[in-house]
């Protein structure tokens with residue numbers, strides 16, 4: 001009767017940590033500010049973005065894989081101290 005069986009396709013992004021795809025809304029957008037990675041909670045900051053699950057495991061994986069410099073196409077290294085503290089705080 002209703003034709004609404006299919007959920008609308010939501011934009012997906014790949015987590016740079018675990019490399020799994022997830023809905024954009026489930027991931028935290030990270031942008032580069034000078035040589036620092038900063039969280040973009042509202043998704044409004046300009047520039048290239050990288051997406052990661054807001055979880056320390058994924059963040060640490062991303063750092064270990066040097067995924068952020070790669071995502072932002074810079075030589076790196078990038079400071080993720082503040083970002084890590086932010087994720088740590090947000091995690092239950």
Ligand SMILES: [Zn+2]
Pocket residue numbers: 015016017018019020052053058
């Ligand atoms: Zn992940």
